[in-house]
Amino acid sequence: MVCPFCKSQENSAKHGTYIRHSDGKKCQRYRCKACQKTFSETHFGIDYRLRKRYLNQNVFRSLCSGVSQRRLAIILGVQRAVIARRLVRFGMCAQHNLEVYRRGRSKVSRLTFDELETFEHTKCKPITAAIAVEDKTRKVLAISVGKIPAKGPLAKLARKKYGPRPCERHKCLKALFADLADCIGPSGLVKTDQSKAYPPFIRSYLPDWIHEATPGRRGCVVGQGELKEGAWDPLFSLNHTYAMFRDGLKRLARRSWCTTKKIENLTLALYMYAWFHNLYLDSKRRSHLKLVWMH
Numbered sequence: 001m002v003c004p005f006c007k008s009q010e011n012s013a014k015h016g017t018y019i020r021h022s023d024g025k026k027c028q029r030y031r032c033k034a035c036q037k038t039f040s041e042t043h044f045g046i047d048y049r050l051r052k053r054y055l056n057q058n059v060f061r062s063l064c065s066g067v068s069q070r071r072l073a074i075i076l077g078v079q080r081a082v083i084a085r086r087l088v089r090f091g092m093c094a095q096h097n098l099e100v101y102r103r104g105r106s107k108v109s110r111l112t113f114d115e116l117e118t119f120e121h122t123k124c125k126p127i128t129a130a131i132a133v134e135d136k137t138r139k140v141l142a143i144s145v146g147k148i149p150a151k152g153p154l155a156k157l158a159r160k161k162y163g164p165r166p167c168e169r170h171k172c173l174k175a176l177f178a179d180l181a182d183c184i185g186p187s188g189l190v191k192t193d194q195s196k197a198y199p200p201f202i203r204s205y206l207p208d209w210i211h212e213a214t215p216g217r218r219g220c221v222v223g224q225g226e227l228k229e230g231a232w233d234p235l236f237s238l239n240h241t242y243a244m245f246r247d248g249l250k251r252l253a254r255r256s257w258c259t260t261k262k263i264e265n266l267t268l269a270l271y272m273y274a275w276f277h278n279l280y281l282d283s284k285r286r287s288h289l290k291l292v293w294m295h
């Protein structure tokens with residue numbers, strides 16, 4: 001076991017067992033020979049120190065199925081903090097899993113990415129979430145979140161009320177490509193819309209890739225804005241995934257009462273949904289939809 005305190009490898013010895021109070025499970029303790037601290041096998045699970053562990057998978061699936069945190073607390077008859085705590089824990093686990101997935105999978109040769117817009121607290125404080133999706137399979141590969149200033153009619157009011165807001169769009173795209181470096185092949189096809197911000201990034205991070213820019217189309221009047229009118233959408237993998245994010249995460253739904261309060265928690269929620277989405281695409285049976293820490 002790797003020591004969680006000093007990270008020393010293979011240097012711990014068994015150090016007795018104990019019965020976990022909350023569910024009666026027998027747990028193995030270890031002692032690290034390097035730092036003398038003890039820890040148990042449960043340290044590495046997603047339910048470490050969460051006593052209502054029977055709720056975990058249900059909370060994970062519900063939060064990724066368009067249920068708000070408050071409503072889920074009512075349904076399960078628990079405090080709101082029970083849900084909020086799990087959102088943070090699951091988001092961190094999903095972020096880690098996505099990293100492991102990127103390193104372990106075969107190289108991607110068909111990529112598509114775009115930015116999903118949402119906001120923190122008020123529409124005067126917009127947020128951009130760059131999400132890269134593998135074309136055809138619709139697997140989410142990487143996510144990066146950043147603040148952007150309000151534009152259009154709200155820009156003036158936003159500056160007056162909340163002061164200047166930084167534009168982290170470039171930083172955000174840079175972070176996206178840094179994450180993608182683990183899983184992209186030497187050449188391939190990358191599809192985006194015709195945003196002027198993308199070609200410089202693609203030239204520097206994907207020099208041998210072919211870039212196909214598709215003109216944006218008008219969204220349909222009903223349903224998800226991302227699913228465009230008309231027969232054939234070249235960015236279907238991307239738009240369909242974005243529509244699923246908006247449907248799965250309550251805070252991204254259009255005309256919702258639920259909003260993001262902290263940008264960090266939005267990031268974690270996006271990771272959580274992304275991992276759920278990838279699990280869902282992989283699972284032949286629904287019982288496989290389980291969040292576990294990957295090694």
Ligand SMILES: [Zn+2]
Pocket residue numbers: 003004005006007008032033034035036037
């Ligand atoms: Zn140690």
